[in-house]
Amino acid sequence: MKREKKYSVLRENLLEWYDKNKREYPWRNTTNLYQILITEILLQKTIASNVRALYEDFFQKYKDFSAIYESSITSLQSDIKSLGLSKKRSKTLKDLSEMIISNFKGKIPGDPIVLKEINGIAEYVSNAYACFGLNRRTLFYDVNIKRIIERVFEISTNGNKNEFVNEQLDMLLPHNDCKHFYWALLDFGSIICAKKNPKCQICPISDSCHYFLII
Numbered sequence: 001m002k003r004e005k006k007y008s009v010l011r012e013n014l015l016e017w018y019d020k021n022k023r024e025y026p027w028r029n030t031t032n033l034y035q036i037l038i039t040e041i042l043l044q045k046t047i048a049s050n051v052r053a054l055y056e057d058f059f060q061k062y063k064d065f066s067a068i069y070e071s072s073i074t075s076l077q078s079d080i081k082s083l084g085l086s087k088k089r090s091k092t093l094k095d096l097s098e099m100i101i102s103n104f105k106g107k108i109p110g111d112p113i114v115l116k117e118i119n120g121i122a123e124y125v126s127n128a129y130a131c132f133g134l135n136r137r138t139l140f141y142d143v144n145i146k147r148i149i150e151r152v153f154e155i156s157t158n159g160n161k162n163e164f165v166n167e168q169l170d171m172l173l174p175h176n177d178c179k180h181f182y183w184a185l186l187d188f189g190s191i192i193c194a195k196k197n198p199k200c201q202i203c204p205i206s207d208s209c210h211y212f213l214i215i
């Protein structure tokens with residue numbers, strides 16, 4: 001199969017699978033940029049179901065950056081305790097809210113690269129926000145997306161892993177509507193291409209998967 005054709009078949013199969021198997025999360029149905037950005041911080045290093053469990057109460061209490069800014073750090077920490085890393089996470093939320101209020105009059109700056117000045121907001125959150133909130137085509141991956149790519153494509157033994165993952169992701173990602181493709185990858189990595197016991201026998205892309213072909 002020609003190289004480009006392989007990526008387009010993978011993309012189509014993943015999107016087709018996603019269409020029938022997608023997980024429903026409240027943050028996938030909002031256009032509220034504040035909620036989209038804060039949710040990406042809440043989702044870091046925790047499982048999505050933990051965030052879903054507190055999502056409504058959290059945004060009911062913290063309706064905007066001012067609410068986070070004005071809250072006490074101990075109360076914020078207690079409200080997100082179930083996610084883990086609550087001390088570090090609440091400091092990130094407070095610092096971010098202070099920056100947005102003091103420097104940007106309460107509005108998230110158009111160029112999300114500025115967000116990376118905040119300790120705790122790295123490439124992933126900034127790029128995920130740009131994609132999910134602003135519909136931009138950005139490259140970012142977590143351990144689940146990385147695992148799928150490293151299984152599906154064969155990396156040369158002397159290659160740089162991160163560069164390799166970025167390159168493959170760039171080839172796989174559609175030119176438009178990237179957010180649905182990222183959600184497809186995230187759901188696929190959780191349901192089918194899981195860390196332990198991947199469900200290769202029912203996998204819609206096994207025909208093109210290097211890992212499957214060598215096991």
Ligand code: SF4
Nearest residue numbers: 193198200203209212
């Ligand atoms: Fe993952 Fe197996 Fe599918 Fe390959 S065939 S993508 S390893 S589930």
